[in-house]
Amino acid sequence: MPQKIVKSKIIFEGEIVETIGEVSTEEYERWGANENLKVVGKPVSRIDGYDKVSGSAVYTFDKILQRMVYARTLRSPLPHAKIKRIDISKALKVNGILDVITFQNTEDIDWYWNSSKLFDPHLRYQGDEIACAAAETAELAEQALKLIEVDYDELPFAVNTKKALESDPEKLTGFKKPDLFTYDRGDFSKGISESDESVEDTFTTPVVIHNPTEVHCSTVAWDGGKLTVWDSTQAIFSVRNAVADSLKININDVRVIKKYMGGGFGSKLEAGKYTVMAALLARRLGRPVKIYLDRREMNLAVGNRPDSHQTLKVWGKRDGTITAMSYKSFGAVGAYPQGAAANWPFRTMYKCPNIKVEDQNVFINAGRARAFRAPGHVQGVFALDSIIDDFAYKIGMDPIDLRLKNYAEVDQVFNVPYTSKLLKEAYSAGAQAINWDLRNKIPGSGNGVIKRGIGMASQIWWGGGGPPAHAMLKLERGGYLTVISGTQDIGTGTYTILAQVAAEILEIPMEKIEVILGDTGVGPYAPSSGGSQTIASVAPAVRDASEKMKSKLISAAAAIMEIPEDKIKYNNGEIESIEDPAKKLSIADILKELREESLLMNGSREANPDGYTTNSFGAQFADVSVDTETGKITVNKIAAAHDIGRPMNQKTLENQFHGGILQGLSYALMEERVIDESTGQVVNLNMHDYKIPTVKDVPKIEIIIVSKSDDLVNNVGAKGIGEPAIIPTAGAIANAVYNAIGVRIKSLPITPDKVLNAIYKFN
């Protein structure tokens, strides 16, 4: 049987997950380099490109149903309070208001892993949900919310992570102080005794907000006892499960659909309270409900990248051998349980036998952290690659040579080899693309008002994907193929790449392939789209199904043409007799002969290889100019060289790298959630005060992929690229700024005021 249930290991957003799941046991010949292929790897335009560009694509936010009503949410204006009294009577008198739900008139529904409720009268941050109103229009719902009277017992709060660390956490949120994370390797004191030099510094990173283009939103509709949810989500099955559990209905009575999405970046990996509130209102009203968050709510209440306060120390020999490293950090998870650790790159990126790690999560009275494009890694690499550069400059070594000197050949945490690691190749390609030799050998030694600098940082991430992940094929009259899977395209090009894989194997033109994703009602299970695992999980399942469909077509042709299967070959989408090529059948002919309207085939992701870790690697190089009179940093160029296995589609790959690099540039130079400490309220909740780059801030970007394929990881050789794209950008820019001005800015974002303060205090 080519299918089997096995135990397999995947790493998702830093968590090692052991799964028992159904896998394909078929082994397929590896494809070799993309030059051997016809469709995969080519710069194929998105199959949904026209619909999206023309505006005819229907995103979740565009979903409108007959008799639909609108729901909006009342949120806590205070950072910490208990609701003393709530009165919705005036709100219910607004013309056009239909319903208002609060903790008083709904059942208890557990939330945040049972630490709180859907409506919890204990409000732990500015933005916590108090009530939800449904009305004929969104504006009327908003008007009603303003008439809800709430009396609060105001409670002590802390929004500053350092201060919260020194406070009693139970007084801030009611939760116990999270356990300290520790990790030790080797003989730390021996490592120190072997060293000649050491460097130590503290680096801080801000809380930043995902701010996807499409806001969080759902449209929900009941049909009898069955609920359909259109949600802007990265995880249709997670939403289905959370909604079914919350409403205590059968899982298969909930159908979650997400067709197109305007970004998530991790903020849409969990089911949102808003979806369940909409479902409750829809059930009470007997009408479909559309709920959405506005941009202000997006900046308050759908998660963030936690801050970090990382103190790193590196000991090493004068020849560059690192002998010991220590790491101590804390970061704010916000007001509800979540992780804020940033130490993973520290433990694995560079070779070091003796290390010590302490990482403390801290509760504060502000929006909860969530996974955000490479959790922990973006902040971790900034600090790690800064201190590594400091060590290189201290011992007078080329920063790349230092990294090569301490190159980790194996995964140091699990002590197993990597399925592939082409980081050396990435260093060399990136260095060439940025003109590494033009960097200042002595940081800050350039002349003039505008000082130029070059810096780099390394990247490590998982992204090998894994089972369970399934796909179905439906081949229909005329040779039209539909690929169906329970994954979702979150804007990255999944629709297109899965079609390419089927087109490659079955040699069916792309125009004849339709892809249906993002529907729990029709798609077999595939994992949530996070952790850069979508393509590495699902594309192999599509290949498995396609290869099996090909065998089925050959056997059908054998029966129709009355030729043994071994005398038949599959050629360019047609099935022909090897001995008499004139005898052949198209896929359409076969379906016609079989008098079938469709041929079906399932496929599954194979198990991950035992005894290996799959990681992607890379390095980004930044060329910056710093105006020493204004503090303005201009990024002239980013060269990104990465080992990501097989590039599946050159166009969507470059798209995703551009997006990641810009998000990284923004993190390095602009973004920061700012909270007024006297009131606990966020001051920058709009897209003017919360700054992201404009098109005029975009540097030249060069993408170099140093890998052809990772043949051990899966049958298509792909590793994910979503997270690798952003991981080293900020670290590279920070090192380039240091190289330019000779003063290290240790706190992100590196804004002009920090640069000026540093330069003028230094001089």
Added chain:
Amino acid sequence: MREFNFTNPSTLDEASKILKTSDSSSALLAGGTDLLSLIKHEIIDPENLVNIKNLNGFDKIVYRKGEGLKLGALVRISDIAEHQIIKDKFTVLSDAASVIASPQLRNMGTIGGNLCQRPRCWYYREEFDCIRKGGDICYAYLGKNKYHCIVGGGPCYIVHPSDTAVALTALDAKVTIYSNGDYKSIPIQEFFILPEVNYLKENVLEPGEIVTEIFIPEPKADVKSKYIKFMERNAWDFAVVSVASVMNLSNGKISSGKLAWGGVAPVPWQEEQLNQKMSGLSIDDNSVEEFSKSLFENSEPLEHNEYKLILAKNLTKRIIKEIAAD
């Protein structure tokens, strides 16, 4: 946002009367680039919106040689940015207009609205009951004040957000105001007011008064001018600090000059004694450096905005040198 009356007066007098009779709960609508967001965010709550976009005759740019330039209050920012005579003779103004916000906003926004725009202070814009909204305190004073003023502050610490206002200050423009059936013209320096005079508004306009025209006198022959705006990103941002300068040069010296700054004070900032000091200033590194050191002697930076002092001095040096080199 609550309901409001939308009125389309056909004459200036009619507009003025609606504004006056309904007192402070009326707002004037011209380009509308900020007014609707002020209403939506409940920073203002007008009963009447008085649309003056349809009034005739206020959207003209008229230049008369020897006299000067007249800009109707409804002239669009993009028209100023692209006007050839303004580019040639009033460069500082076209410079300033061309770096405002984004092309879409420049196409909608008017010069009158740009001068009368409300502050961008994040406490003012967010849900804080701050002093400018009738509350008791300025949260920025002891709070997150990186973008706030370094001179002229107290009891409120906003900076004035207009770019054109800074350019027009350096150009010694006059603002024409329709008031009680008549027109009056005042120097732009008197149009804007400090918080110590009135912290609830940014200019002298009383209910019923409407800015109708900006007049810029003919500049001296061979005048050179420029505007430098420092933003944290390269488009769609307000000035952290900006500087406008108009000067005449002869023999490597400034024979006469004017400077004005944005982003440093609650009004476009100008110091008359600095303008006088500029006369006779040699354009060499040492003299310009010395001059820049004398800027803002009365500044009182807050916890997070001392860098603005460095920035303003450096931009001032830069603008003098760049004008001299042009």
